[in-house]
Amino acid sequence: VLSENTDVPMARYKALYREHEGREYYDGLIQTVVGPTSALWLRDATRTPTEASEALNALVGPTVPSDARASAPGSIRGLYSGEDLPFTAVHRSDTVESGRLETTSFFGHLSIPLDG
Numbered sequence: 001v002l003s004e005n006t007d008v009p010m011a012r013y014k015a016l017y018r019e020h021e022g023r024e025y026y027d028g029l030i031q032t033v034v035g036p037t038s039a040l041w042l043r044d045a046t047r048t049p050t051e052a053s054e055a056l057n058a059l060v061g062p063t064v065p066s067d068a069r070a071s072a073p074g075s076i077r078g079l080y081s082g083e084d085l086p087f088t089a090v091h092r093s094d095t096v097e098s099g100r101l102e103t104t105s106f107f108g109h110l111s112i113p114l115d116g
Contacts, residue, residue, distance in 0.1 A: 001040040004106050010034045016105055029086040039106040049096075060092050 013033050020026050030064035044052040061068040061075025065084055080089035093099035 001043075002107055002110065006037055007035060008033070008037045011087055012105060016102060018090045025086055032086045033091070039102075041107055056092060060090055063088060065089075068074070 010030065014021075014029055016100060017026070017033075020029060020089075040050045042056065044055070047055065058072070059075060061072040061077035063077070063079050063085070064083060065081035065088060068075055068081055068088075076090045077088055081087055082089070099105075
């Protein structure tokens with residue numbers, strides 16, 4: 001586990017969420033994530049990548065807050081999300097490529113294994 005607590009500038013988030021630019025929710029998304037942030041890099045050597053991803057999904061819960069409260073009320077999003085998107089309480093990388101980009105953005109100054 002690696003952790004970084006920091007105030008993340010808007011420019012960093014705009015770079016991380018570049019693929020969403022122009023979509024209806026983009027401005028709200030950027031506004032909800034700017035500010036104090038705790039970034040975590042988790043690795044579970046006891047599970048396959050698929051098993052680790054499924055375990056993290058269960059901990060985080062569904063993206064849509066109402067879905068999280070209904071189907072995973074004990075998840076992070078079920079407990080702490082706002083009323084609707086984009087207030088999801090927590091972000092997780094949705095793809096391996098996103099994970100690499102986000103890990104590099106927050107922890108690029110460290111030598112950490114991103115594969116295997």
